[in-house]
Amino acid sequence: MQYTGQNHDVGEMRCISADLDDGILTVALNRPEQRNLLDVAMTLEMVSLLQAVHFDTQVRVVVLRGAGAGFCAGLDIADFQDAGRHGEAALRAARDAANDWRARRLRLLPQPVLAMVHGFCEGGALAILAGCDIVLAAEDAHFALSAADAGALTEGPLARSLCGVMLPRAASYHALTGAAFDGREAERNGLATHSLPAAELEAQTYALARELAAKDEIALRLTKETLLHVADMSWDGALSFTAAKFAELKALQAGRQSPRAGAIESFLAGKTKPGLGG
Known part of the structure; x- marks a missing residue:
């Protein structure tokens, strides 16, 4: 189209x-x-x-x-x-x-x-x-x-x-x-x-x-933003920045099913077994 x-x-x-x-x-x-x-x-x-x-x-x-x-x-x-x-x-x-x-x-x-x-x-x-x-x-x-x-x-x-x-x-x-x-x-x-x-x-x-x-578009966007900035930061600055980005990710994903939450739910239900080929 x-x-x-x-x-x-x-x-x-x-x-x-x-x-x-x-x-x-x-x-x-x-x-x-x-x-x-x-x-x-x-x-x-x-x-x-x-x-x-x-x-x-x-x-x-x-x-x-x-x-x-x-x-x-x-x-x-x-x-x-x-x-x-x-x-x-x-x-x-x-x-x-x-x-x-x-x-x-x-x-x-x-x-x-x-x-x-x-x-x-x-x-x-x-x-x-x-x-x-x-x-x-x-x-x-x-x-x-x-x-x-x-x-x-x-x-x-x-x-x-x-x-x-x-x-x-x-x-x-x-x-x-x-x-x-x-x-x-x-x-x-x-x-x-x-x-x-x-x-x-x-x-x-x-x-x-x-x-x-097929991936979570918010996670991809924030990953791009993170990689654009952390290369020029100090180690302490990078750790603080990524912690803030992770908090932003969780806030933006609140109220909707995220791939991570879905994977955990599937594991707890016994549907997938990471590392075992499931």
Whole structure:
């Protein structure tokens, strides 16, 4: 079913597509003839979509993918510099928006976000992956950073993303050399969660999405919030923060059957026996 938003109208979408099915929202970067390059129009559509999704309780999980032969070939630099078409003020706003949705809006969605990467994923597209919670990549996917080869700088959300998810030595090597790598290496260097045979990628991604959609959405949301913050805290701060989050979880779950309570009830009734294959 085409997604239209619950409390926020997403407007007409030409550069992305969004379909909601049983709580799973599939968002596809949809400029296959242009290798799904992120241009000004796609940027504005994505900002509007993420704003709607953030507050939509119908959406339990987001799957982000590319249409056609690959995921995304990065930023459409020419479009972001075309003042004759867009105007200088609009371009400045679009550049800020492109940074904002990749570095902040995607990362702060309350729902789990899965990226499904096939074909190519290049340049600024790697920053998109850093905003996702889980990244599944085809073993033969092609990842590349081209800034060094073009005499440019790895900057903005891309630079921060590489430092945040990739092993430091791998981030330095690929940013400095521009050397391409595949899905297996993306898993080894931390950019991808898992790499899979291309023929299995879609089925495995949606199996995982369905598994997440069946879990307690409050627990998932607070888990995301916790993991976003505790890495930069002291041990004592992290313990206090997680204790407060656990209290918040119990307060929000009050009055309804939680998976944990259901599991305890099932155990006490003798229906399940954890550790014994029951």
